Amino acid sequence: MSLLTRPRGLPGAQAPGRPAPRTPRMRPWTPYAFLAPYLVLFAVFMLAPIAFGGWTSLHEWDINLPAKPFVGLRNYADLFDPADVDGARFWTAMRATAIFTVASVPLLIVLPLLVALLMNGRFKGRDLYRAVYFAPYVLGVAVVGLVWRFLLDGNIGLVNHYLGLDVQWTTAVPPAWVALVGVTVWWTLGLNSVIFLAGLQDIPRELHEAAMVDGASAWHRFRAVTLPGLRPVTVFVVNATILASANMFGQSYLITGGAPADQTKTAIYLIAETGLRQFDMGTASAMSFVLAGCLMVVSALVFGAFRGRSKP
Amino acid sequence: MSSSLSRRSFLGLSGAVGLTALTACGGGTKIGAGSGSPASAAPTFSGGEYTGPKVTLDYWNGFTGGDGPHMRAMLETFNKQFAGRIEVRNVTRRWEDLYPAMPTAIAAGKGPDVAVIHNDWVGTFAARRTLLPLDDVVGALSLSEADFIPAVWNAGVYQGKRYSVPLDVHCLGDYWNRAHLQKIGLSEAPADRAGYEDALAQLKKAGIAAPFWMPNKWPAHLMFMSLLWQHGGELYSDDGTRALWGGEPGVRALSWMVEQIDKGFSPAQVAQDSQYAAFKNDKVSFTWDGIWQINDLKTNARSLQWGLGPVPNIGGTAAVWSSSHNFVMTSQAGKDGDKVQAAKFFIDHMGRLSTEWAKAGMIPARNSAREDPAVAELPQIRLAADLDSFRFLPALPGVGDVQSKALELAVAKAVLKQASPSEALKEGVATANKLLADNKRKYAR
Numbered sequence: 001m002s003l004l005t006r007p008r009g010l011p012g013a014q015a016p017g018r019p020a021p022r023t024p025r026m027r028p029w030t031p032y033a034f035l036a037p038y039l040v041l042f043a044v045f046m047l048a049p050i051a052f053g054g055w056t057s058l059h060e061w062d063i064n065l066p067a068k069p070f071v072g073l074r075n076y077a078d079l080f081d082p083a084d085v086d087g088a089r090f091w092t093a094m095r096a097t098a099i100f101t102v103a104s105v106p107l108l109i110v111l112p113l114l115v116a117l118l119m120n121g122r123f124k125g126r127d128l129y130r131a132v133y134f135a136p137y138v139l140g141v142a143v144v145g146l147v148w149r150f151l152l153d154g155n156i157g158l159v160n161h162y163l164g165l166d167v168q169w170t171t172a173v174p175p176a177w178v179a180l181v182g183v184t185v186w187w188t189l190g191l192n193s194v195i196f197l198a199g200l201q202d203i204p205r206e207l208h209e210a211a212m213v214d215g216a217s218a219w220h221r222f223r224a225v226t227l228p229g230l231r232p233v234t235v236f237v238v239n240a241t242i243l244a245s246a247n248m249f250g251q252s253y254l255i256t257g258g259a260p261a262d263q264t265k266t267a268i269y270l271i272a273e274t275g276l277r278q279f280d281m282g283t284a285s286a287m288s289f290v291l292a293g294c295l296m297v298v299s300a301l302v303f304g305a306f307r308g309r310s311k312p
Numbered sequence: 313m314s315s316s317l318s319r320r321s322f323l324g325l326s327g328a329v330g331l332t333a334l335t336a337c338g339g340g341t342k343i344g345a346g347s348g349s350p351a352s353a354a355p356t357f358s359g360g361e362y363t364g365p366k367v368t369l370d371y372w373n374g375f376t377g378g379d380g381p382h383m384r385a386m387l388e389t390f391n392k393q394f395a396g397r398i399e400v401r402n403v404t405r406r407w408e409d410l411y412p413a414m415p416t417a418i419a420a421g422k423g424p425d426v427a428v429i430h431n432d433w434v435g436t437f438a439a440r441r442t443l444l445p446l447d448d449v450v451g452a453l454s455l456s457e458a459d460f461i462p463a464v465w466n467a468g469v470y471q472g473k474r475y476s477v478p479l480d481v482h483c484l485g486d487y488w489n490r491a492h493l494q495k496i497g498l499s500e501a502p503a504d505r506a507g508y509e510d511a512l513a514q515l516k517k518a519g520i521a522a523p524f525w526m527p528n529k530w531p532a533h534l535m536f537m538s539l540l541w542q543h544g545g546e547l548y549s550d551d552g553t554r555a556l557w558g559g560e561p562g563v564r565a566l567s568w569m570v571e572q573i574d575k576g577f578s579p580a581q582v583a584q585d586s587q588y589a590a591f592k593n594d595k596v597s598f599t600w601d602g603i604w605q606i607n608d609l610k611t612n613a614r615s616l617q618w619g620l621g622p623v624p625n626i627g628g629t630a631a632v633w634s635s636s637h638n639f640v641m642t643s644q645a646g647k648d649g650d651k652v653q654a655a656k657f658f659i660d661h662m663g664r665l666s667t668e669w670a671k672a673g674m675i676p677a678r679n680s681a682r683e684d685p686a687v688a689e690l691p692q693i694r695l696a697a698d699l700d701s702f703r704f705l706p707a708l709p710g711v712g713d714v715q716s717k718a719l720e721l722a723v724a725k726a727v728l729k730q731a732s733p734s735e736a737l738k739e740g741v742a743t744a745n746k747l748l749a750d751n752k753r754k755y756a757r
Binding site for chain 2: 060062063064065066084085089149153154155156168170171172257259260261262276277278279
């Protein structure tokens with residue numbers, strides 16, 4: 001490996017007192033050479049498609065019409081024009097995404113944390129309990145969607161039958177939101193729980209013991225030891241959950257079909273429909289960029305919030 | 313290592329790798345740019361058997377319901393009969409997945425060579441250059457308008473060229489629960505408005521809590537269109553620039569649908585497909601659905617006693633939404649002259665089997681085939697007694713988008729009581745007119 005080492009002796013073997021030799025200087029391009037394999041993949045599979053998507057969004061780009069005229073920013077302007085067909089549909093969809101995210105993220109943070117705290121205890125059948133909570137996550141969205149669509153059906157579904165209710169879980173809001181959030185929590189709770197559990201197991205026992213010696217109650221230990229110890233994990237979980245919720249598609253596609261009248265049609269659902277069913281790639285790309293921009297802002301805010309609190 | 317690979321050459325090399333990858337990527341995404349080579353290269357079809365070298369045809373269709381097994385059986389026979397010359401590979405997927413996938417798959421060379429599509433998609437796909445004209449097949453088959461339902465026949469023509477050969481016609485029908493009707497002393501569904509509404513009221517009295525469930529999604533828009541035509545309305549202007557379904561007939565049609573909920577004949581906010589599931593489970597007395605459900609009911613609801621008749625005449629003029637399955641040849645086949653010939657032969661051959669196909673629950677498109685005694689006995693044929701009542705969606709390019717973004721949404725909004733019928737239609741028509749203008753511009757190029 002002539003890239004890094006120099007022919008002389010090991011650095012650690014030098015006698016004390018002698019002036020330390022200059023650290024072996026790396027050739028300036030060495031780090032880039034190591035990064036290159038990933039950078040190539042990143043460029044080909046991330047940067048290029050993003051750039052291509054940006055280019056597409058500036059055209060009236062129908063994937064199988066030969067003419068793809070350049071329209072500048074008109075696709076974006078249309079999206080911000082409430083009188084435009086796509087603009088109106090897009091903001092209805094963004095609203096649906098926002099409602100779902102705001103409703104599901106807190107539940108997907110708090111409940112998994114509680115489950116993780118329980119799973120972290122010592123009791124009989126713990127492994128079974130862990131497996132049971134994680135089990136739904138193993139199912140694909142198609143299975144989850146189809147099963148719940150029939151369970152939740154307002155007129156012939158088992159949920160209403162057993163609960164003796166008459167609620168239209170799939171065709172009326174807000175029940176449809178309750179249903180979609182409920183199904184999503186049931187489905188993905190296990191993943192966040194497992195991540196929290198790993199975080200909990202990373203908190204050194206000594207901290208808890210020290211706190212106990214100081215006479216801290218369980219609640220105090222939770223506030224002063226567990227929560228701060230989980231901070232890095234929580235930042236990750238919050239961000240990942242926000243992004244996952246904002247990208248919700250399968251549940252509403254399968255369970256409500258966007259009903260009632262497109263009110264639960266999320267942004268990703270609309271983008272997929274516009275681009276892949278109506279072939280209007282230009283508009284769909286513009287929608288994607290607007291959505292991505294919004295998500296970047298939200299992520300930045302989340303990071304900012306957590307960083308702000310970590311300062312004394 | 314470092315000596316054998318200088319920095320400059322390394323950078324050059326990685327740059328080159330990156331560039332090649334980028335160009336490759338760019339090439340791959342350039343789908344669809346009018347990639348169909350002109351069909352004129354292939355010799356015209358003049359009937360008779362295919363005589364060229366062995367070819368494989370990819371054949372796509374959406375026969376996922378009770379009609380699927382029949383199509384597969386017909387293909388097996390075809391493949392056996394022409395083994396060693398033509399092999400047809402069948403791909404069946406749901407219509408709503410097939411249509412979006414077809415143009416892209418064809419552009420990538422992985423799509424069908426022949427396919428079956430609905431009449432209202434012919435215009436869209438012809439404008440997208442996904443299809444190749446079939447005028448010579450029609451000429452060779454000496455097919456003529458006289459042997460077909462005119463609306464079906466004319467739907468295959470786009471800008472003066474024929475792109476499709478009709479296989480069948482199918483329409484919305486009125487299914488009824490025999491046991492329920494017996495309770496009120498009827499043997500079949502009444503065909504007029506007063507009788508129908510009276511029957512519903514009596515069924516409710518007889519203990520059927522909700523005899524006629526009103527869907528908000530499929531097939532709600534088919535019901536709406538049927539009722540619209542019955543009330544004397546029209547869908548779109550002839551030049552395809554204006555939506556006409558929001559006028560007085562449309563409001564009356566949609567109001568009648570909503571009325572069924574107000575009168576308690578239907579529960580509110582019926583979820584997708586549950587009206588049909590409830591019918592199969594003996595809970596519903598009437599449901600309007602396509603005749604393609606015949607075989608599903610026969611196989612999956614054996615204990616249910618049901619009957620099928622034409623959709624009742626609610627609005628005054630007998631009219632019902634109809635559609636037809638049509639054979640088309642795609643621009644993918646156009647790249648190979650032998651495939652074109654084989655595909656035309658296949659379409660010709662299958663088109664003659666419409667009697668066999670009728671057993672899949674469809675109505676043969678050819679007048680002569682409907683008179684065949686083997687077909688005349690089938691339950692769906694009585695629906696074709698009045699051919700003038702069959703109405704079709706116009707083959708405007710992009711009409712599918714207008715339907716789903718505007719008409720279907722308006723119907724759903726009204727049925728779910730988010731807006732009154734007239735408000736929902738007014739809003740829908742405004743959207744539809746914008747989309748029609750967009751389409752006009754888009755497909756004119």
